Amino acid sequence: MNNQETNHIYPIFDRMLGRADKEELLKQHGLMIWFTGLSGSGKSTIAIALERELQQRGLLCRILDGDNIRSGINNNLGFSAEDRVENIRRIAEVGKLFVDTGIITLAAFISPNNEIREMAAGIIGKEDFLEIYVSTPLEECERRDVKGLYAKARRGEIKNFTGISAPFEAPAHPALSLDTSKLSLKESVDQLLDLILPKVIKK
Numbered sequence: 001m002n003n004q005e006t007n008h009i010y011p012i013f014d015r016m017l018g019r020a021d022k023e024e025l026l027k028q029h030g031l032m033i034w035f036t037g038l039s040g041s042g043k044s045t046i047a048i049a050l051e052r053e054l055q056q057r058g059l060l061c062r063i064l065d066g067d068n069i070r071s072g073i074n075n076n077l078g079f080s081a082e083d084r085v086e087n088i089r090r091i092a093e094v095g096k097l098f099v100d101t102g103i104i105t106l107a108a109f110i111s112p113n114n115e116i117r118e119m120a121a122g123i124i125g126k127e128d129f130l131e132i133y134v135s136t137p138l139e140e141c142e143r144r145d146v147k148g149l150y151a152k153a154r155r156g157e158i159k160n161f162t163g164i165s166a167p168f169e170a171p172a173h174p175a176l177s178l179d180t181s182k183l184s185l186k187e188s189v190d191q192l193l194d195l196i197l198p199k200v201i202k203k
């Protein structure tokens, strides 16, 4: 069979399906919800709870956090300033693929300064990027010390530890600030739902 004969049976489509086609299928808009804040501030906990609430409403999400990124695609990176930039650059590129597939993407990374977060927003596209500052104070994060890392950092056993021996720059104009020393998990998630649902539900 020549090409003309096969094309008669199965026509050639020369346009790859795009974001609008995916969003139509999913009945939702893609969006990046970017959580920034200190280790132990509550980024992952909030992202996990939010994902459940969104899924219950029929919305498809993907969480990107240290557990699935630093252990895999970024397992060759550490915590020097340069490695953090490369960490966030790759996460933003991967995140863009999800957002362009119409998926609500929840990224939970310290992303410690404005420059690094602006790079991420630039890769993903500012209109698709919602910056959420989990503003829990250092004292509370250190009191929680979920992984015992603050104690190690204080003893000098971990170098360049954010908040102790490496800087954290608070975002100037986040879409939302959530201090989990004052807000319950439910209160944080409710605030996020109010902000996000109007942006992601496709009419």
Ligand SMILES: Nc1ncnc2c1ncn2[C@@H]1O[C@H](COP(=O)(O)OS(=O)(=O)O)[C@@H](OP(=O)(O)O)[C@H]1O
Pocket: 038, 039, 040, 044, 066, 070, 079, 083, 084, 085, 087, 088, 108, 109, 110, 111, 112, 147, 149, 158, 159, 160, 161, 162, 166
């Ligand atoms: N030196 C140093 N500084 C900060 N954090 C450290 C460090 N070494 C290990 N960890 C653990 O790695 C998690 C932070 O990784 P991130 O990828 O979010 O960091 S960054 O955005 O590249 O700054 C962070 O996990 P989370 O608690 O989930 O934030 C820490 O547990």
Ligand SMILES: Nc1ncnc2c1ncn2[C@@H]1O[C@H](COP(=O)(O)OP(=O)(O)O)[C@@H](O)[C@H]1O
Pocket: 037, 038, 039, 040, 041, 042, 043, 044, 045, 046, 108, 134, 144, 146, 180, 181, 183, 184, 185, 188
């Ligand atoms: N109101 C709250 N909101 C979110 N997390 C809270 C809250 N109160 C206590 N926590 C606890 O704080 C810790 C936050 O850890 P985690 O979510 O891993 O932070 P991060 O991802 O920012 O490093 C968890 O052990 C969580 O149970």
